[in-house]
Amino acid sequence: MDKIFILLVLSLSTCASNGYSLKLFSAYIPGEKQFPEFSIVTVLDDIIVGYYNSIVYIPRGNTTNEDDVIESVYINDIIDYMHYSFKRRSYLLTQNNSYEVYQTLVQCELLNTQPGKMIIKDAAGGFTTDELTYINNNFTYFVNASYSQVLLKPHLEEFKENLKKIFYPTCKRTLENYLKTRADQIRSLKKPNVKFVRKANTASGSFQAICLATGFYPRHINLTLFRDGQPVSDHKITGGDLLPNDDGTYQMKKILKISEEEKKENRKYTCTATHLSLDNKLDVKLTDNLDNDHYLFYIIGAVCVVMLLTFAIILGIWRKWRQGGEYDLAEAEEYSSEDEEL
Template structure:
């Protein structure tokens, strides 16, 4: 049987994101937090067993924009592309894809040694490299997953390697070949990933650097379940994804444990949305919401003394008016009936 280090050593790779039977594993690596840094993500998937999806494929993402897809030895540019995008993919992407493909074959042989049935298994590899604000290469991380769990992770940060194994494989099987693979990683795979990232940035600069202002609304609606109200702040239609959305009560930030929501969600047009909500009783506190985003020159603040509260007041006033008119009409009708 081959060791884990042996399959890590192998030169070949391909990639893709499939919509079903995908085993999602979380990597503790966020997208660039500063305005000028960027990252390239290559998520590859290998499906072992009968399925309607491709056996092997890969999705290439620049920051949070899908720029390419590799499947069956074919690279397909995605989004706003130029002919030069094809050149980017045909050479570098195929090289990395060949590496990944052989890695999957060896990993399947290793991890399926105790399971020789025809069950459906999904194996994935996520490779991420980063380019810092100063155009200086940053970290690179390669993480593998099988059957829904991360099996191992190799990180290269500040010229230092860190390797963690979470599957039950003896370390002595890994050590003989791990050092050789680290040299190959440092001298080949890392610079190739950075080169691909730089090339994509040249062709997709306008796409990546676009800034779209968020549309912010603050509403208060009755909650029939609790008998109180729900105050919600919604920011939508913004890009890039990083936004700071805060709910305030009487000018003070509301504690996180009182807030529901706050997840960043994609819109169909490539922008993002975020909603934060707060359950309240019929009190007299003043609520507001603030948003900080790269597209805004200043912090945007929305007060809740507008639409929602006005609508409640208008509704109550209209209801009282209707009741008064009904009483007057009833009195008039009774008087006419007596005449």
């Protein structure tokens, strides 16, 4: 059930920019279904650490009950509040539409041991309905659903107070506790290997500036492309998806297309990476030397030269060997004729 649920909410997932995160993926499926009506999956970074099946909370990947990690005083109240919230949202949204699944993502972060932001996203039918962000005692909220403002405002203000006084401190403490008890399951920090290369398009004269960061852990990373020291607008950049590697680390690639006209301007491009494993940001410059196609040309040329030299050396050795062999044979025949005369 927890694996199926993770697939359902992947589109809601967000990441801390630099640090560790604790996420609660919850779902409400009204009616008679093969799944529990209300369920929660708890994820520490990339590790599923717990599952609630509408009846009991079950730790995952650990032999202990982890009573010292999850504060039982608050967990039942939080679960009841989330369940009630789902039912209320279901009632409000079904005034205009009927949805099969309602989902919520709750995420809190620790950035270099300092508390980070808390994010709460709600979705219905696979689409985000509203999102609330809390950081440094400030709230940011947007709604993308046909909620009545008269009904929404009292509940929103109440929720803000609960988040500030209960949800946020509880999530932060739980994350800190998990980082202690699950330390052996969390991978050690891995620094990103960052390359900033260009790929030419000979037909149009343009090229792509490709920034690839790979081999890093944890998965939270920021890649920023700069032109002459100024950040490039996001709408001009493609890529940015986080992908897993076979060894448990991650990779991310961002691409900027540079036209033939921009290419002539000789601007300076830089890819900057920030990651928990790095003491300082990592700046990688786009080389102003030859494009990949030219590199390939010279590599092929060098290989051909080496092959020709190798062939010449082998041919020279063979000729010397053959000449030496013919000389020895003639000399042997001469000695043989002299013996016969004797």
